[in-house]
Amino acid sequence: MSELLRHQDIGFILINILGQFLESFLFMYFIHSMFSPKRYDFERLWLPGTAVMLLSAIVCDAVTDNNIYAWMGSVVLVPFIYTIVFCKGDLKIKFVLIILFSAVLFALENLSVTLCHAYIGIREACYTELLLVYIFRRLFMKICLLIALKMLLQHRVKASEYLQGKSWYFLGIISVLEIWMIFCFDRKHQAFNIEIALDAFCVAVPLLLYYALNLMEDNIEKTNIAVLQRNFIDMQKEYVGQILDVDHSLKEFKHDYKAHLFCIDALIQEKDYTSLQNYLSELHKIQQKLDYGKTYMEDHILNVILNIKRTKAIKSNIAFDIWIGTCSLKEISSYDLGVILMNLCDNAIEAAEKAQEKWVKLELENRRGYIKIIIRNSTYANILQNNPDLLTDKEDGDFHGYGMKIIQNIVEQYQGVMKLNGGENWFESRILLLNDGNEADKSVNI
Numbered sequence: 001m002s003e004l005l006r007h008q009d010i011g012f013i014l015i016n017i018l019g020q021f022l023e024s025f026l027f028m029y030f031i032h033s034m035f036s037p038k039r040y041d042f043e044r045l046w047l048p049g050t051a052v053m054l055l056s057a058i059v060c061d062a063v064t065d066n067n068i069y070a071w072m073g074s075v076v077l078v079p080f081i082y083t084i085v086f087c088k089g090d091l092k093i094k095f096v097l098i099i100l101f102s103a104v105l106f107a108l109e110n111l112s113v114t115l116c117h118a119y120i121g122i123r124e125a126c127y128t129e130l131l132l133v134y135i136f137r138r139l140f141m142k143i144c145l146l147i148a149l150k151m152l153l154q155h156r157v158k159a160s161e162y163l164q165g166k167s168w169y170f171l172g173i174i175s176v177l178e179i180w181m182i183f184c185f186d187r188k189h190q191a192f193n194i195e196i197a198l199d200a201f202c203v204a205v206p207l208l209l210y211y212a213l214n215l216m217e218d219n220i221e222k223t224n225i226a227v228l229q230r231n232f233i234d235m236q237k238e239y240v241g242q243i244l245d246v247d248h249s250l251k252e253f254k255h256d257y258k259a260h261l262f263c264i265d266a267l268i269q270e271k272d273y274t275s276l277q278n279y280l281s282e283l284h285k286i287q288q289k290l291d292y293g294k295t296y297m298e299d300h301i302l303n304v305i306l307n308i309k310r311t312k313a314i315k316s317n318i319a320f321d322i323w324i325g326t327c328s329l330k331e332i333s334s335y336d337l338g339v340i341l342m343n344l345c346d347n348a349i350e351a352a353e354k355a356q357e358k359w360v361k362l363e364l365e366n367r368r369g370y371i372k373i374i375i376r377n378s379t380y381a382n383i384l385q386n387n388p389d390l391l392t393d394k395e396d397g398d399f400h401g402y403g404m405k406i407i408q409n410i411v412e413q414y415q416g417v418m419k420l421n422g423g424e425n426w427f428e429s430r431i432l433l434l435n436d437g438n439e440a441d442k443s444v445n446i
Contacts, residue, residue, distance in 0.1 A: 011131055017058065019138030023105060024053035026146055027079045030101050035087035035094070040385065042086045049086075053078045072179075076102050096172035100206050103175035107202035108145055112137035114195045148207060171209050178202045226409070233335045244304070296324045297364075301334045302341065306362075309345035318349060318358040325365030330436045332371055336410050337433070340373065343403040344429055348377035351427060355380050369440030370416070373431040384422035407431075419446050 028046040037043045056074050064070035076098060083094045116133045181202060260283060267276040296306045306322055313320035329337065341364075348360045355378035363374040411418045414433040421428040430446050 012134055015131070015134050015138050016061075017054075019142060020057040020061075021050070021054050022139060022142035022146075023075070024050045024057065026105070026142060027053060027075075027101065028082075029146070030097075031079060031083055031087065034097055035083060035089045037086055038088055045086055049082050053082075072102070072106065075105065092169070096169060096175075099172050099179075100175045100210060103178045104145070104203055104206050106179055107199055107206075108141055109137075111196065111199035111203055112141045114199055171206070171213065174209065175206055178206065222409075233339060244300075296322055297327050299329060299334050302338055305338050305341055305345075309342070309349065313345075313349050313352070313360055316349065316353050316358070318352045318360055320349075321359070321361045323361075323363045325363075327364055327366055327371065329371070332414060332433055332435050336413070337371065340407050340410055340431065340433075343407050344373070344375045344431075347403060347429075348375050348427075351379045351383070352377045355425060357425070366435065367432070368444050369434065369436040369438070370444050371433045371435045372444075372446070373433070374428065376426060376428045379422070379425055379427045382422060382424050383427045384420065417446050 028050045031049075032043070032046050037045070053074075056078050057071065060067075060070050060074045079101075080095060080098045083089070083098065084091065087094070116137050181198070263279060264276065267273075267279060294303075294307060294310075296303050310320045310322060341362075345360070345362070348362075352358045352360050357378050360375065360377045363372075365372055408418060410416075411431060411433065414435075416431060416433040418432075419430045421430070432444060432446050434440055
């Protein structure tokens with residue numbers, strides 16, 4: 001088949017170019033699955049990137065007369081440069097992942113060649129059979145790799161908060177060793193079945209190791225989210241307890257208001273100004289810092305949270321409208337719902353602070369066995385377009401980045417659904433949480 005390529009057989013040349021296109025496409029698919037673009041418009045560069053990589057492969061083959069090592073160099077170098085220029089992420093991790101995928105691609109190509117030679121070696125193949133075998137080698141096996149990527153590599157590096165550096169470097173070393181095995185292992189005296197087993201092993205190991213590492217990271221991330229969620233609830237309980245203590249003190253103060261006036265009047269009449277000053281100093285320690293006069297719902301904890309967030313918004317000159325329909329909690333914990341409301345309100349207020357028109361609207365109600373939450377807010381731009389992954393821009397982003405993940409975790413806990421919508425200068429979060437399994441109507445529209 002290589003001879004047919006060298007003799008400019010048009011059928012084999014076209015298939016070879018299609019194979020190079022698939023290789024380039026697979027690399028771009030892999031890269032854009034792994035890393036976030038540095039800018040939103042870079043997300044659309046996968047097609048030009050595929051074209052550039054394809055062109056470099058064609059030129060490399062033409063100049064070097066299909067030299068395997070030149071092809072290997074272009075396969076590694078062009079994608080690596082692409083990730084440096086257009087993608088976010090650590091340079092070392094980029095290199096490791098490019099080497100990993102290159103090792104898989106090289107092993108797959110080698111496996112294809114071995115299978116083809118094994119088939120041709122046992123019979124006299126005609127031109128059509130050679131063409132079909134070459135299609136299998138250059139096209140079919142690449143399509144199989146694409147399917148494997150979709151099935152196995154569902155976790156993206158850009159979605160992971162806990163990259164295990166040493167593990168990834170170990171995977172990089174394994175990939176380099178595999179490349180060495182593929183091209184330096186003496187195959188002349190080996191049976192085809194041994195070669196096929198070796199090549200299949202080299203294809204499978206990096207993919208399975210990568211998948212295992214991502215599962216490990218996913219479990220670590222879920223554990224950390226659960227811990228953060230529990231800590232958040234504990235802090236919320238403590239905070240609400242403090243607020244309730246203050247509220248209780250204020251009620252006591254109001255109850256004793258007449259008695260305080262009587263004492264003050266008595267001290268004035270006795271002209272005991274020193275005692276009067278001390279008495280007033282004690283009274284000044286009880287200050288009504290927050291106004292929880294509005295009652296939005298029966299649950300006192302959620303009512304306190306809503307008042308706190310509304311007060312926070314008003315201090316930032318943000319119009320904060322709250323509409324609460326019929327809302328009684330059955331299966332949903334008020335603390336879990338409180339975590340969702342606190343995170344959603346904080347996100348909405350922070351986004352509205354940057355907008356020209358500052359507003360937030362919150363709706364909460366029972367809906368046929370579910371609790372329905374809708375929160376809309378103004379934004380400075382189209383958030384979903386400019387920041388589709390909703391990555392935080394805070395300096396302590398590792399902590400704040402968990403807000404939406406905690407919300408999603410609670411939504412899943414209550415068999416719910418979360419949907420995000422947005423447009424020019426507005427953003428909306430919609431959530432359904434299962435509140436009553438006996439009355440739940442799954443046709444409820446979020």
